[in-house]
Amino acid sequence: MSVPIAVTELIKGVDNLVSFLDVADHDDGARAHIKQHRFEALHDLARLLRVANSSAYGLSSKVDSVVRAASVIGTARLRDLVLATSTVSAFEGIPNTLVTMDNFWRHSLYCAVAARVLAERFHKRSADTLFIAGLLHDIGQLLIFNQRPQQAKEALLKALDGSDDLPMHEAERAVLGFDHAQVGGELLRHWNFPDVLAECVEFHHAPKQAKKFPEEVAFIDVANTIAALAEVASVEAEDVPASQRDDWAIIGFTADMIVPTVHATREKFDEVKDLFKT
């Protein structure tokens, strides 16, 4: 699928707004990144260490320094985690009137935690990657809210208007010609994030279209559904649209797994929700 010109333009627009991201172009290790002046912001590091040490991240040993974090998590993973947390915080200063950062973080963290719960349930080795993909999955929404506020509002109203019964990504497509998943995937590619993360973000509403990582993508799709249920404290299978249930088969998720997964996600979320506060 080729990228619509409008998506490319929208992504170019954000480069001027988000200043730290040139670090993504250098692959010479997390330590080098962290030494860079833009990463000296202490709260970023504190947040990173808190995340690395949290039960949500699931490490067996404590991480007390960035250097140790690099050796325990692995440089590449650490870089991804730094970039994921910094990517979302990079948008904090960007005004948008349609979504609060609190709500955005909350949903993103719910999805990250749900992805880890599912990864553990299915003994997936890429649990840390899935956690990061969950954090980033809706990043394209922030970009659209910021760069196309009028159309974003129109799409939001269309999605909220019960008569159409359109999910947000379809409302975006109807109004803008593209959706937040596409924008987010393209943004991550533009910033040289690993392919697996870009695919998880790009196809989280259409896992059957995933190319190289259909299983990882399906995990994020299911995690997104679980996150939405956990946020409203629902464990009703009927609250999940039938179209989403089709995709569950990709990872072998079944309706009877909803209740325990939502409970485990809510529990874990409560343990980690303060980690992401500055």
Ligand SMILES: [Fe+2]
């Ligand atoms: Fe989404």
Ligand SMILES: [Fe+2]
């Ligand atoms: Fe989402």
